[in-house]
Amino acid sequence: MGSLFYGSSPTPIRVPDRVLAHVKVVIATKLRRGESFTLSWRHPSGEPTGRSTLWIQPSIPLRFVFGSAEPEALDPALLHSLATSANSSGGLTIDLDDHAVPSVSEAH
Template sequence: MGVFVYDRDFEAEIEDRTLAHLQVVIIDKLRRNERFPFVLDDGKRERVMWMSPETSLQFVYHGNRHPVLNRAWLELLAESAGSTRGLAVIPEPPMTAPAET
């Protein structure tokens, strides 16, 4: 399990694979100076955090191997980040094989 740290005062344990995908989507949006809500639901309560380039974030991984990223999952996560509800962890879809040429 990795840890997502928001604004130095909130930490959430998130599986490394999921955290890696969230990191790509969050960093991509923040690099474009976009602001958006990030929703974390642990089954007991829902926390909504406002993501902006000014917010201090950390992505801390338990393992040291980088997972192969699932492009379809990245696209779904990015789509949710652009919605009015905001970025939320959604189930990973099956990875599609790269197109052969």
């Protein structure tokens, strides 16, 4: 399980490593272009019901921390889908359930 630290908040957003690896690539690509967007998710089980949205922009610091020392294999089709979502008016929406993003070996 990985963590996304947003802004100056010391409280991380817990994200499965496979999801976080894909989200990191999409966010880095958007920010490199100077593009701002929203990142949204439903609260996972075990947390109060609801959903959260962050405004992602180049001036707000982000830190990605992965639970595994080995980098995750990336699925090009999933990256394309997430990038398309990030470019939409609804922004990037992710699923924090670990089983929601198949590993590359499972997807092929």
